Amino acid sequence: MLKFGKTRKVAAGFLVTIVVLVAFISISTQRRCDAQGGKEYEYIGLLTDVMMIVKKSYVEEVDSKKLIYGAINGMLTALDPHSSFMSPETFKEMKIDTKGAFGGLGIEISIKDGILTVISPIEDTPAQRAGIKAGDQILRIDERFTKDLTITDAVKRMRGPKGTAVILTIMRDGFEKPKEFKLVRDIIQVKSVKSRLLESGYGYVRIAQFQERTDEDLSKALKTLVEENKGKQLAGLVLDLRNDPGGLLDQAVRVSDHFVESGKMIVYTEGRDKESRMQFTSSSRTKEPNYPLVVLINGGSASASEIVAGALQDHKRAIVMGTQSFGKGSVQTIIPLSDDSGLRLTTARYYTPKGRSIQAKGITPDIVVEQLELPKESSRRESMMIREKDLENHFEGGEEEKPAERKADPKDQKGERKPVDPLKADYQVMRALDLLKGWEIMKQMGPGKP
Template identity: 50%
Template structure:
């Protein structure tokens, strides 16, 4: 028997139990639950002891405990996860917008690793990876039962190294291997240009540390190119998987003079908050049309909901993803961390985004150009994820179509063309709307 192992494990379990009871000892309603939990922890320590004494091979206590924690997270929702020290470092790198990898947003759908969206101009995007692709192998190893954080670790790596993903797609007769050369993914979250008739276009592909500052610079450049004020602005957030909450608030504030941007509500008071717009005199004053689709998630949905509920923009496209939960990252000992869902986002009008998404003011389904015909529809939304947190019962949403790609050519992008047409006739359009 490994005495050191037993003392360390049982000591850790007892310490956890003590801290757990200490945190909630003042709440009589929780005390009964604590007693039940304590009994289960005794079972847990007993199982560890039995495994240590009887398993056919020597066991690694760290792996056993991490496996138990991973199992605990798996019974929650798809976005809660235990992160090893390496995984935690990867998360910190990702929020800075520069990392070695292939450039995709992934989730687990019905126990299968699935692509939510490839990030524009990255190796995965250029290799032809599509939203909805199912990744069944990474470098020949099956992805069954893999966690999102484990997959991220396998997919990322040094610049110029290669990784092979095996995908399944509705339009493909059999699985397909795609060899991708990793690169330093430096996400340029803002792209902008002038369209016709003094109408500006800003594309936000994700919400990173510099997104709000980059947006302000892009808006200044657009204004500088015009001798007259902007007639309108298209804010394109299609296939934007989200990112930092703080950046979504700052981006929303760039278009609002007053009003609530977003609020969060959870089981405990400490996670509740409300962000309010501030009038700094630099807000964009022209009419705005926001483009969204099923790949619009999280922080991008917060911006869409804030502009919609404050009557600041018209939302055009298809139903968004519906990722409206708040994850708090809690550092642990030895460099590990826990990413735990602690609250839900609510729009200024009190709507829950979770599993529902944002309903466009005008639904315009994406029409694929001839070169994209034949591709399957693999749309993925939050409500499809195993163990997703249910949202508040908002209105029933309509069936969805997946936009596969954003086109620079307005004539090739029917949703962008519709947005431009609305802005060109904004006064007439506003006069005909039902108030």
């Protein structure tokens, strides 16, 4: 009983401290609130009343820290889907995320129309391998319905030790009813930039997420592509931002800076505070040659990836191809708090160089290309098509040229098919490559040429 009594006294003392603190805030802000015609101090008093009632009458004893954290989180959740309170543990994980290594499923989420929605699965993660797609609605995480979950709560439930399983109940366009997807958690190592040559002269760069080293990694990738192209400058480049959920604003600016002429606007932000009104322009550093550039986007391209696509589109530096992007055009500022917790607070909207707001609209591609599945047996089907030479009584085309050397069968000596190049089977990438080739042909023809 003595221990219980001491606990009650400590709790009561803590509550008195809170009440005194809130009362002090109320008094100090009352004059300012009255001058503005507001009644904020009355609402602060209401919060104090509710806390006292809960502490006194709730069926179980409540941790005051839990109450305060919950009140702050509820306050921020009422603002928009992206503002949130981060406990010390969550805040620490957030800082790790931007460095490109974290534990979980590899999935970027948001709240859209009140429903927990996938922005995009991160490349080569449990989420992508399980078949999770951008736009999927997550109705349940294990047995917990997500309707009343904040993004922070949802992330906590999906994170966990490597090797443990979680079941997501997903609703998707085309589904008659929700389906369950079983995912096994893993340590997520996100490689921000991947690159390769599609063909001689034509490069491909994929940015999966904008992290602390993205700009540095992109510089290395572009240099490597030239080396792989036998030291010759590229004839064209595909910049793939599909399913890139965004990340760090400064890295989006630096990526755009590789391609945008010096002194040109890349993005600007507008907010209520002077500190949230910023302009970002291209620097005077060495730029990439003015080769043709195609940027690929889709419904999983959000935030920082939309900044890059919008800047290159507005300056006519690139053709944007694919499908409408996600439409996250708001800036979140991370504010550390005294107990190592933090706030993620929406402080501004960002705009493309021509003043377009992307919020809830997204980037519209210059050329809309839906993703299609390329037929795996296309070469076989093509060989079965009837041609002129197969028609009865066809006439010859004159002296025949030396027949080309027959290409090797796609099967090896053991009769097994060679693995299919995933990019060669990617319809949108192949259409981007076709556009780059056509661009080069038109340039070579020049004005007045047939």
